[in-house]
Amino acid sequence: MSSTLISTLPVLSADGITKAFSSGPPWHRRRVEVLRGASLQVSPGELVGLVGENGSGKSTLMQVIVGLLARDGGTLNRPERLGYCPQQPLLWDKLTVAEHFELFAKAYDLDERSAMASRDGLVGELGFGKYLGYRVEELSGGTRQKLNLSLALLHDPQLLLLDEPYAGFDWETYLRFWEMAEQRRAKGMGILVVSHLLAERERLTRIYELRAGRCEAL
Amino acid sequence: MSRTFIFAREQLRAPFTLALLVAIPALFVISAAGVLSDFATALGGSLAGDAAVALSAGWAAAFISGALGFFQAASSRGADRRLVLAGLGPARVAGSRIAASIFLAVVAAAAAFMALLVRVDVAHPLHAAVAVLAFALLYLAIGVLLGSVISAPLEGSLLVIFVFLLDAFSGPGMSGSPPLWSVSQKAADVLIAAGSGTGSPAGDWIKLGVVTLGALVAAFCVFVASARSRA
Numbered sequence: 001m002s003s004t005l006i007s008t009l010p011v012l013s014a015d016g017i018t019k020a021f022s023s024g025p026p027w028h029r030r031r032v033e034v035l036r037g038a039s040l041q042v043s044p045g046e047l048v049g050l051v052g053e054n055g056s057g058k059s060t061l062m063q064v065i066v067g068l069l070a071r072d073g074g075t076l077n078r079p080e081r082l083g084y085c086p087q088q089p090l091l092w093d094k095l096t097v098a099e100h101f102e103l104f105a106k107a108y109d110l111d112e113r114s115a116m117a118s119r120d121g122l123v124g125e126l127g128f129g130k131y132l133g134y135r136v137e138e139l140s141g142g143t144r145q146k147l148n149l150s151l152a153l154l155h156d157p158q159l160l161l162l163d164e165p166y167a168g169f170d171w172e173t174y175l176r177f178w179e180m181a182e183q184r185r186a187k188g189m190g191i192l193v194v195s196h197l198l199a200e201r202e203r204l205t206r207i208y209e210l211r212a213g214r215c216e217a218l
Numbered sequence: 219m220s221r222t223f224i225f226a227r228e229q230l231r232a233p234f235t236l237a238l239l240v241a242i243p244a245l246f247v248i249s250a251a252g253v254l255s256d257f258a259t260a261l262g263g264s265l266a267g268d269a270a271v272a273l274s275a276g277w278a279a280a281f282i283s284g285a286l287g288f289f290q291a292a293s294s295r296g297a298d299r300r301l302v303l304a305g306l307g308p309a310r311v312a313g314s315r316i317a318a319s320i321f322l323a324v325v326a327a328a329a330a331f332m333a334l335l336v337r338v339d340v341a342h343p344l345h346a347a348v349a350v351l352a353f354a355l356l357y358l359a360i361g362v363l364l365g366s367v368i369s370a371p372l373e374g375s376l377l378v379i380f381v382f383l384l385d386a387f388s389g390p391g392m393s394g395s396p397p398l399w400s401v402s403q404k405a406a407d408v409l410i411a412a413g414s415g416t417g418s419p420a421g422d423w424i425k426l427g428v429v430t431l432g433a434l435v436a437a438f439c440v441f442v443a444s445a446r447s448r449a
Binding site for chain 2: 064065066067068069070071076078080081084086088090091092094095099102103104106107108109135151
């Protein structure tokens with residue numbers, strides 16, 4: 001698909017998102033406002049970065065967008081099915097790599113042929129095909145992260161949300177990750193990458209910084 | 219391969235868990251029945267003889283199934299929620315997770331029942347088998363329910379033990395009159411009756427079925443509520 005044919009309507013639109021957490025006993029309740037009206041947009045074919053200091057609320061905003069956390073206020077428009085790569089790989093230790101692909105292919109409603117084709121393409125791109133029969137508990141941190149990322153990409157989503165996706169990658173895989181992201185962006189996928197440190201700024205369409213609970217375009 | 223089979227296989231790949239699943243109920247029935255009678259006497263109950271041995275099988279299956287249900291739900295919570303958000307939906311994930319746990323609870327109940335048959339001559343073995351299974355399913359439901367809302371292993375397992383102890387020591391045969399909230403009351407009534415050779419009236423069976431099914435439905439609903447998308 002040519003980039004000129006890609007729709008410009010945002011594939012993700014978050015407007016004025018607020019989120020606070022309460023902690024402590026009822027007589028000594030503490031309320032921490034993490035998001036105070038965070039807004040951002042990602043359009044098809046955009047590779048957008050979200051940076052911020054530790055504890056600034058990047059992962060909270062990501063979890064609100066994904067649906068893991070309920071927002072207190074604001075509006076959110078996003079596709080029903082998206083690709084989500086969490087910061088900590090959310091995997092089952094006793095299941096094999098192949099079984100993970102099988103479960104997620106069912107969740108994404110992929111037929112067997114396209115699921116296998118997509119799986120084989122991803123393990124080939126990231127170079128972990130020989131681990132298909134291995135259980136997650138037997139994998140290194142980097143290989144777990146490759147599986148974590150591949151599961152988010154298996155159904156070729158319209159919107160891909162990546163929370164610190166390259167933690168544990170070696171240099172070659174890190175570069176391969178950015179190549180993969182750019183290839184998918186060129187095909188029209190909207191991608192949001194969350195990181196406390198984005199070294200590859202030239203590859204990004206736009207960068208937001210989360211500061212005092214709000215997103216500021218840099 | 220079905221989701222339920224994959225989830226059950228996940229547990230079958232933990233050989234130590236499997237060994238405990240069989241060994242704990244068997245050892246409990248073989249060694250704890252006498253102690254259970256002593257406790258009952260101290261608490262003002264009337265439990266003794268074959269009825270005490272029969273009840274020990276129910277409690278053994280209950281304890282291991284409760285712990286199993288809690289850890290199944292709590293330890294896989296993050297990955298299960300990711301699968302829900304990927305499009306499988308909370309009901310299908312909850313159904314598969316609980317079905318896989320039921321398979322393991324059946325194994326624990328079978329181990330407890332076999333130990334019971336080795337230990338005493340049960341007058342109504344089929345009644346006893348159903349009651350032991352009901353104990354296992356009730357506590358499996360309690361474990362899954364707690365594991366759906368509490369992810370901390372220490373707090374969660376302490377709560378499972380707390381519910382178990384409260385229920386066990388206030389249940390039929392253990393105290394004068396069991397309180398209304400005693401979840402395993404009917405399972406214990408049926409099991410004691412099966413052990414002592416009297417059998418149970420139809421009303422007890424119906425109540426046992428309603429309570430067991432209700433507990434599983436409650437666990438399913440809490441799992442679904444905790445795993446659903448918040449978007």
